[in-house]
Structures are given as structure tokens and as C-alpha cells.
Amino acid sequence: MRVKLLIAYDGTNFHGFARQNNLRTVQGELEACLSRVTAAPVLIHGSGRTDAGVHAREQVVHWDQEHGPPVEKYPYVLRRILPPDLIAIHAEEATDQFHSRFSAVGKTYRYTFQTAPVADIFTHRFTCHSPGRLDLQKMREAACHLVGTHDFTSFCAASTLVEDKIRTIFDISVKESGSYVSLYVTGNGFLQNMVRIIAGTLLMVGQGKFTEQQVIKSIQACDRRTAGWTAPPSGLAxxxxxYEESNLWLAVKQGFE
Incomplete structure (x- = not known):
């Protein structure tokens, strides 16, 4: 049986999603708990790897098993043994053809800045504090140039080993709610630090430290040194x-709140 599980986590105290020896990771914690529940080793596959300190509102994982509780009971069973910063939301049986990563047709990441003079103690773990008003119109105009299929070398960690850096961004929405400004970036796949570099670059545009023309030149240059700041992981989720094209475009059409 293949099980599909929806999870969420506060990434602050995790060294990323992927399992690492002697480090606390989402995959490591979840596999350990699932192995207890099924009384057998469990290897999970995630829809993607989030870096250290990055959160997830909806991360999808799957695994194959011979024995275990009824699929629909997994969220309730796991909530009793998972740590408080990792939550199981929903489980269902998947077909043998389903793969949490390779079956995905797109993803949305959210990056949030807080612009108030003083950081809110209740949200600082999930935002990047950047005091001062931002020019949202300039941010939106600059973001338009990032939408589409491009070589995102300039918006990728220089140390990445991935050779093919061509990705497609379907939409970038800039939303404001009180003192919070959130970027919703939807695409078919993302490179290491890609959304954090996009967020840092657009923040600089909003601050008047980077121009729309510089964003265009950064895309064309394929050189990490030409793009803006890499925003910290705390603001990213x-x-x-x-897994359906219709759901992706419906989310983009309706907007994100």
C-alpha cells in the first residue's frame, strides 16, 4: 500500500527536511515515528527539500508499507507521538503511480516580511523583520520580469550542484496585510535558495535599493553576484x-491570503 500524508512544520529547530546523520530533520523525525507505528523501517519521499529554518504549511510525503493502521487514522496516531513542531494533517491511500515529488505539477512558496518598527514576538519565527514602508507597486512591476521560463542562475545558491537551472515561474503575487508583506511565488520547481533570493531582491526593490532594470539584467547575466540579498529562512514557507493543473491555476486565479 502507498500512503500519502500531508504534514506541516515549524522549521526553526530543524536542519531542513532531508535526513542527515546526527542532525534533527523533518524526515528523520517522521520516519522514526512511522517506524514505531508500523513496527518496520519506513522510508518516506517528500515533494521537495526545505532548507534549515524553512517552514511548511503543506508538505506532501509518501511511503510504501505492508502493515500499519488504517490510512485515515494516521494523523490521529501520529499527533500523539510527533514533536509539537511537526503536525500530521491528512492521510489517504495513493496509487502505485503516485510520487509526492515527481507527480507534482507545481508549488507555491510564501515569503513574509514584517515592516513594523518593532518585530512582533508572536510572529518573528515565521517572518523577516524589515522595518519601513515598501513600494509595493515597484515590487510588483519588478516581479513581472521573473514570471516565465528563465535560466535562474542569478537567483540560485552559487554552491548548488544542479546543472540545469531553467525553471518556470507561473505567478508572483505581492500581498499586504497590516504591517506584513507576503510574496507568493508559484512555479514548476525551485533551485536552492531561489525563493529567498527572489524575496531579498524584491525587498531591495521595495526599499529603493534595486531597480526594475537591475532585475532584468540579473536574469540575463546568469551570475549570482548580479542579483540581490538572500533573505533569511525564517520568512519562507x-x-x-x-497535483492537478486545474488546482494550480485556480489557486493563482483566486489569489493567496
């Missing part, structure tokens, strides 16, 4: 994973 994997927001939604899509």
Missing part, C-alpha cells in the same frame, strides 16, 4: 503543492 512551503505553502501548497499541486
Amino acid at each position: 512551503l505553502w501548497q503543492v499541486y
Whole structure:
């Protein structure tokens, strides 16, 4: 049986999603708990790897098993033994053809800045504090140039080993709610630090430290040194994973709140 599980986590105290020896990771914690529940080793596959300190509102994982509780009971069973910063939301049986990563047609990440003079103690773990008003119109105009299929070398960690850096961004929405400004970036796949570099670059545009023309030149240059700041991981969350094209475009059409 293949099980599909929806989870969420506060990434602050995790060294990322992927399992690492002697480090606390989402995959490591979840596999350990699932192995207890099924009384057998469990290897999970995620829809993608989030870096250290990055959160997830909706991360999708799957695994194959021979024995275990009824699939629909997994969220309730896991909530009793998972740590408080990792939550099981929903489980269902999947077909043998389903793969949490390779079946996905797109993802949305959210990056949130707080612009108030003083950081809110209740949200600082999930935001990047950047005091001062931002020019949202300039941010939106600059973001338009990032939408589409591009070589995102300039918006990728220089140390990445991935050779093919061509990705497609379907939409970037800039939303404001009180003292919070959130970027919703939807695409078919993302490179290491890609959304954090996009967020840092657009923040600089909103601050008047980077121009729309510089964003255009950065895309064309394929040189990490030409783009803006890499925003810290605290403000980033994997927001939604899509397995149907219709759901992806519906989310983009309706906007994100």
C-alpha cells in the first residue's frame, strides 16, 4: 500500500527536511515515528527539500508499507507521538503511480516580511523583520520580469550542484496585510535558495535599493553576484503543492491570503 500524508512544520529547530546523520530533520523525525507505528523501517519521499529554518504549511510525503493502521487514522496516531513542531494533517491511500515529488505539477512558496518598527514576538519565527514602508507597486512591476521560463542562475545558491537551472515561474503575487508583506511565488520547481533570493531582491526593490532594470539584467547575466540579498529562512514557507493543473491555476486565479 502507498500512503500519502500531508504534514506541516515549524522549521526553526530543524536542519531542513532531508535526513542527515546526527542532525534533527523533518524526515528523520517522521520516519522514526512511522517506524514505531508500523513496527518496520519506513522510508518516506517528500515533494521537495526545505532548507534549515524553512517552514511548511503543506508538505506532501509518501511511503510504501505492508502493515500499519488504517490510512485515515494516521494523523490521529501520529499527533500523539510527533514533536509539537511537526503536525500530521491528512492521510489517504495513493496509487502505485503516485510520487509526492515527481507527480507534482507545481508549488507555491510564501515569503513574509514584517515592516513594523518593532518585530512582533508572536510572529518573528515565521517572518523577516524589515522595518519601513515598501513600494509595493515597484515590487510588483519588478516581479513581472521573473514570471516565465528563465535560466535562474542569478537567483540560485552559487554552491548548488544542479546543472540545469531553467525553471518556470507561473505567478508572483505581492500581498499586504497590516504591517506584513507576503510574496507568493508559484512555479514548476525551485533551485536552492531561489525563493529567498527572489524575496531579498524584491525587498531591495521595495526599499529603493534595486531597480526594475537591475532585475532584468540579473536574469540575463546568469551570475549570482548580479542579483540581490538572500533573505533569511525564517520568512519562507512551503505553502501548497499541486497535483492537478486545474488546482494550480485556480489557486493563482483566486489569489493567496
